[in-house]
Amino acid sequence: MAKKVKITETVLRDGHQSLCATRMRYSQMEPMLEELDKIGYKSLEAWGGATFDSCLRFLDEDPWERLDNLKARLKTPIQMLLRGQNLLGYNHYSDDVVTRFVQKASKHGVGVFRIFDALNDIRNLKTAIDAALACPEKPEVQGCLVYTVSPVHNNDYFVDLSKKLVDMGVHSICIKDMSGLLKPYVAEDLVKKLKASLPDNIPVQLHTHYTSGFGSMTYLKAIEAGVDVIDCALAPFALDTSQPCTETMVATLEGTEYDTGLDRQAMTPISKHFLKVKQELINEFGLKGYFDVNPNVLDFQIPGGMLSNLANQLKEAGMENKYQDLLDEMPRVRKDAGYPPLVTPSSQIVGTMATFNVMTGERYKMVPKEFKDLARGMFGKTPVEVDHDFLTKTLKVAENEIITDIKAEDAKAHSFADFEKELHEKGFLNPTEEDVLSYALFPQVAEEFFKKHYAPMTAYKKA
Incomplete structure (x- = not known):
């Protein structure tokens, strides 16, 4: 058939x-x-x-x-x-x-x-x-x-x-x-x-x-x-x-x-x-618009959209010659973090950590909060448990900060009413539910968008 x-x-x-x-x-x-x-x-x-x-x-x-x-x-x-x-x-x-x-x-x-x-x-x-x-x-x-x-x-x-x-x-x-x-x-x-x-x-x-x-x-x-x-x-x-x-x-x-x-x-x-x-x-x-096929993605596993961003970070730091070092460092950091699949947001988190390691020349000298959060379970259970000594000694994560119940953490997050209240306090008195959700996801970006498109702020009417 x-x-x-x-x-x-x-x-x-x-x-x-x-x-x-x-x-x-x-x-x-x-x-x-x-x-x-x-x-x-x-x-x-x-x-x-x-x-x-x-x-x-x-x-x-x-x-x-x-x-x-x-x-x-x-x-x-x-x-x-x-x-x-x-x-x-x-x-x-x-x-x-x-x-x-x-x-x-x-x-x-x-x-x-x-x-x-x-x-x-x-x-x-x-x-x-x-x-x-x-x-x-x-x-x-x-x-x-x-x-x-x-x-x-x-x-x-x-x-x-x-x-x-x-x-x-x-x-x-x-x-x-x-x-x-x-x-x-x-x-x-x-x-x-x-x-x-x-x-x-x-x-x-x-x-x-x-x-x-x-x-x-x-x-x-x-x-x-x-x-x-x-x-x-x-x-x-x-x-x-x-x-x-x-x-x-x-x-x-x-x-x-x-x-x-x-x-x-x-x-x-x-x-x-x-x-x-x-x-x-x-x-x-000012975009490139195309990217070369790279079979070595099988090793470093970085999603295509991230490659240019990471290369640009090194370029801005005057360290373009460290690009291959960065690609080599990605699998090592991923292993340390418990082999997370590299997709948003884990790809950005692991990529940033690898970039810091390469730029400073010393592994885990500078550790972003997001990487600690990933390793300690803030985003959920990693496929492989993160080494305890790496977590507590290298990343300096306290025992009471290690998360096992992710849903308990979600319950602590801001509620819809919390975000709505924040908007009211900022002078946006009549936001739609959609506007509150936009603000919840991207507070600073949404606030700037609202300021531009709603006037006056206190009335929250479309300009």
Whole structure:
């Protein structure tokens, strides 16, 4: 029986996040929304990830209004990437903030919630999954296997994790390979094991990046093994550190039992538009716009979007010649931290620690608070327990600061009412729930955005 492969298109989110620092404006998306909607994608990934922060910080856009505008013009389900208890920020939030955020995102138009935790700690996924499952709009709730390679991560580990996610009620499973580490034959084995272990009504989706050069080969072997959906980006925002190319994958599968049924020719004008957009972004923001494939990502495992940021930090410090030292240091720091998968926020935390080690010339001479928090359990349970002496002697973490009950810590976090009260104290008297949530995630950035867009502050009316 023919097994039609479905495609999630990432040009509106991960494509430009990976290649152009998430700088695409809604106005640059709008001209092609109707055409994208006609293609027949399984979903359009268009929200979440870094888009929320970027809208407020760089693009002078309200991310909630962007979502409203997308929803008004699209019938294809809008997909978002959500970091579980971190939501779209870099801290753990209280359960009521997580629940309200998910409810509002669903109401504004998110049709697929892709939910992951940087450490694959299912305790950090439960609140967001439960909230999404309870939404009256009935969105698809997708649980993620954050793919990485270490002495403790293997395909059996990920199959076991998938079963736990299904037990939590998710509708589908996504293999989230954020650094392009998943090798073609390993992907084939993993997909076969997942399909054999999960109920027939649970689709398996695969997300990868081209950073290592594996991308299209990995997709092909996964497709042959039975994967249901793949993530692709239209040509201008494909490859390098982004996803495999949509048009190429559609053409590859044409005339086979896996034929997507999508019209590749209809994608051409859309790609031409986004090629112009890419050049606009490169020119306006001084971006590189492309990144070399680097097979050594298999060793240092840094997600593609981070490589340029780390290199820039060294450049600004006049230490460009230390770049290879940094790549060599990353696996050592990751091992010390208990082999966390390197994805937001753990990738930034481990990357910053490695950078400090290289720049100071002395390991752990300067230790950021975030790295101590990661090691002591503030973000959840690390895949391997962090060495006690390293924790207490090297990082100087006190015994009573070591966390075992992450949900007890979440309960201490600011509640929605706390954030609302803060806004009132700052003179914003009538914030919407969406505004309170924006402030909860990015207080300083949101406050500056509000000052610019609402006047007078005491009335909190739109200017």
